[in-house]
Amino acid sequence: MILRLLALLAALLFASPAFAQAPAPPPGPVATIASPGNILSVELHLDPDGRPAYSVRRFGTEILSPSRLGFLLLNAPKLERGFQLASQATSTFDQTWEQPWGERRFVRNHYHELRARFTERAGLQRSFDVTFRVYDDGIGFRYEFPDQPNLRNVEITEELTEFALTQPATAWWIPAFEWNREEYLYNRTNLREVGTAQTPMTIRTEGGLHIAFHEAALIDYSGMNLTNMGNGRFRAALTPGTDGAKVRRAAPFPTPWRTLQISDNAAGLAMSNLILNLNEPNRLGDVSWVRPMKYVGVWWEMHLDRKTWASGPRHGATTENVRRHIDFAARHGFGGVLVEGWNVGWDGEWFGNGQDFSFTQPYPDFDLEGLARYGRSRGVQLIGHHETSGNAAHYESQMEDAFALYQRLGVGAVKTGYVADAGQNKVRAGDGSLLYVWHEGQAMNQHHMRVIEAAARHRISINAHEPTKDTGLRRTYPNMIAREGARGMEYSAWGNPGNPPEHEPNLVFTRMLAGPMDYTPGIFGMQTCAPGGVQTTWAKQLALYVVIYSPIQMAADLLVNYEANPRPFQFIVDVPVDWQESLVLNGEIGDYVTIARKDRASENWYIGSVTDEEGRLLQAPLSFLTPGRRYRAQIYRDGPTANYRGRPEDIVIEERIVTSRDTLTLRLAPGGGQAIRLVAMR
Ligand code: NOJ
Numbered sequence: 001m002i003l004r005l006l007a008l009l010a011a012l013l014f015a016s017p018a019f020a021q022a023p024a025p026p027p028g029p030v031a032t033i034a035s036p037g038n039i040l041s042v043e044l045h046l047d048p049d050g051r052p053a054y055s056v057r058r059f060g061t062e063i064l065s066p067s068r069l070g071f072l073l074l075n076a077p078k079l080e081r082g083f084q085l086a087s088q089a090t091s092t093f094d095q096t097w098e099q100p101w102g103e104r105r106f107v108r109n110h111y112h113e114l115r116a117r118f119t120e121r122a123g124l125q126r127s128f129d130v131t132f133r134v135y136d137d138g139i140g141f142r143y144e145f146p147d148q149p150n151l152r153n154v155e156i157t158e159e160l161t162e163f164a165l166t167q168p169a170t171a172w173w174i175p176a177f178e179w180n181r182e183e184y185l186y187n188r189t190n191l192r193e194v195g196t197a198q199t200p201m202t203i204r205t206e207g208g209l210h211i212a213f214h215e216a217a218l219i220d221y222s223g224m225n226l227t228n229m230g231n232g233r234f235r236a237a238l239t240p241g242t243d244g245a246k247v248r249r250a251a252p253f254p255t256p257w258r259t260l261q262i263s264d265n266a267a268g269l270a271m272s273n274l275i276l277n278l279n280e281p282n283r284l285g286d287v288s289w290v291r292p293m294k295y296v297g298v299w300w301e302m303h304l305d306r307k308t309w310a311s312g313p314r315h316g317a318t319t320e321n322v323r324r325h326i327d328f329a330a331r332h333g334f335g336g337v338l339v340e341g342w343n344v345g346w347d348g349e350w351f352g353n354g355q356d357f358s359f360t361q362p363y364p365d366f367d368l369e370g371l372a373r374y375g376r377s378r379g380v381q382l383i384g385h386h387e388t389s390g391n392a393a394h395y396e397s398q399m400e401d402a403f404a405l406y407q408r409l410g411v412g413a414v415k416t417g418y419v420a421d422a423g424q425n426k427v428r429a430g431d432g433s434l435l436y437v438w439h440e441g442q443a444m445n446q447h448h449m450r451v452i453e454a455a456a457r458h459r460i461s462i463n464a465h466e467p468t469k470d471t472g473l474r475r476t477y478p479n480m481i482a483r484e485g486a487r488g489m490e491y492s493a494w495g496n497p498g499n500p501p502e503h504e505p506n507l508v509f510t511r512m513l514a515g516p517m518d519y520t521p522g523i524f525g526m527q528t529c530a531p532g533g534v535q536t537t538w539a540k541q542l543a544l545y546v547v548i549y550s551p552i553q554m555a556a557d558l559l560v561n562y563e564a565n566p567r568p569f570q571f572i573v574d575v576p577v578d579w580q581e582s583l584v585l586n587g588e589i590g591d592y593v594t595i596a597r598k599d600r601a602s603e604n605w606y607i608g609s610v611t612d613e614e615g616r617l618l619q620a621p622l623s624f625l626t627p628g629r630r631y632r633a634q635i636y637r638d639g640p641t642a643n644y645r646g647r648p649e650d651i652v653i654e655e656r657i658v659t660s661r662d663t664l665t666l667r668l669a670p671g672g673g674q675a676i677r678l679v680a681m682r
């Protein structure tokens with residue numbers, strides 16, 4: 001009894017001071033907005049200390065509890081508390097726009113918008129605006145720094161934006177700030193175990209809700225990562241800059257959009273157009289010169305260490321080898337031939353270095369002019385290659401000449417590369433010295449914008465490897481045709497480990513939410529330098545052309561492997577790269593996914609289905625086909641003994657007639673897949 005009394009006394013003594021200091025419960029929201037279908041809603045709050053926050057509900061249930069908004073600054077006091085709501089306005093938007101190329105031709109942009117201005121109640125009386133666009137399938141919000149006397153030069157050391165999740169969840173994520181940029185295998189962990197993650201980060205709550213966190217329109221700002229603050233609360237962690245400030249801008253300016261794609265199922269995430277919709281419309285005008293295409297290249301043979309980028313006896317980019325690739329591309333209707341190692345600069349320590357590269361001078365055994373001419377005569381473009389090794393400063397000093405040369409030669413697309421460890425890109429400071437910077441910091445985002453604008457002036461599209469993250473800027477700059485930004489097929493050539501079978505079903509619901517990826521599928525030669533080789537079946541390699549969206553797709557394998565296997569190769573010849581519509585028929589993150597796409601240039605449909613290391617039976621209802629029409633289904637499926645470990649090459653190719661009333665049962669082997677071409681019959 002005495003003990004219990006003592007415990008009670010102690011509890012009162014220790015609890016009461018905290019109780020006395022606790023702020024009054026937050027008042028109700030100061031502003032609200034709901035999505036067009038009243039599925040999602042956002043509320044804005046101010047706590048008694050004037051701290052702005054937002055919360056998100058779905059069908060009335062809170063999925064983000066009040067999550068803070070604000071900034072730490074280098075040159076001025078923080079923007080964090082002491083605010084009042086100075087104004088608010090709402091509006092509605094509903095427009096359908098057309099993509100010049102893409103996974104679907106028409107995109108509906110339908111949202112309700114809330115724009116709020118927070119102003120400091122006293123002191124400097126500085127303001128920032130927050131704009132929320134609320135869709136039925138997600139939310140985007142961004143800050144705007146208005147023109148104001150007491151905040152002209154904004155030097156941001158950290159964004160205080162939070163995402164306070166209310167439910168336990170499983171997360172799929174890759175770490176931020178590690179040496180290898182964004183080329184990591186995805187972690188699948190309890191949300192509690194996330195450290196600092198790159199975006200997109202995708203979660204599935206205990207209640208089954210799928211949420212992907214990312215950003216849109218990352219322009220002249222630094223990339224956002226997410227730090228786990230505990231108890232489901234995540235906070236923006238901006239990529240560092242060249243000194244204490246992570247972002248330096250003059251007001252007025254907007255930040256990128258912070259995005260949440262929200263869906264009952266994984267398929268819904270992959271169907272969302274949120275990121276594209278939050279970007280500005282095409283700024284380049286006529287972009288008919290941006291050409292989606294398939295390509296082959298002098299490439300995989302280097303990754304298999306049979307040829308070299310460097311000059312010498314094993315040099316890959318010889319006139320004779322490239323000519324062979326042009327002939328092959330012409331024979332099979334491919335638009336381009338990528339040539340790596342064509343230019344002077346590969347002979348020394350090029351990795352993370354870059355100052356020896358010339359972007360205009362070919363090696364003597366590579367006849368650039370003659371090959372470009374020969375390609376043109378056969379309807380095949382050379383695809384240019386600019387490996388910068390992260391030396392953006394050096395590249396910029398030659399970029400204009402390099403693009404002018406390529407334009408003169410009819411080269412319409414360039415693959416750039418930034419092979420350097422994280423934090424090891426080089427940019428030029430105001431005083432001419434070199435500064436080492438991160439791939440996704442503000443300086444590199446400025447660089448990528450200069451590249452894309454210079455390339456556009458020369459009617460060239462850019463496919464950046466080791467890029468900054470994709471945030472949907474292809475809508476504004478349609479010559480941003482694709483990029484890497486994750487572990488590509490190359491890891492199955494030399495990685496240790498290579499890409500495991502779950503990698504692609506992970507990518508579809510994480511990295512691919514950001515935009516197209518130059519994944520380079522199409523491998524039939526499964527023995528590589530990676531232990532375990534390529535960990536898929538052949539049928540899965542074919543399915544990847546449909547599953548991993550890119551308007552440029554490589555047929556990445558050695559030509560001999562295609563020449564020896566013309567029947568499965570036929571799917572790679574037939575599959576288009578530009579789509580009228582895309583539908584995700586089913587999928588679970590990291591497990592499996594089935595996608596159907598309609599060709600933009602015909603009435604034909606294509607289906608790709610891939611699985612992880614588990615074999616599966618999946619149903620694919622064909623209700624998307626035109627009713628009453630018959631289709632010849634050309635099926636490329638895993639054979640009875642197929643297995644990524646045992647007989648990856650066991651593939652059955654067969655035909656049957658189907659209609660919209662049919663449902664196909666897809667049998668996927670472990671590590672397998674299925675690719676189907678549905679040819680509309682007259
Ligand atoms: C890394 C790229 O991802 C790869 O495709 C390229 O071959 C090498 N860098 C060399 O530029």
Ligand code: CA
Pocket residue numbers: 183465466484488
């Ligand atoms: Ca790479």
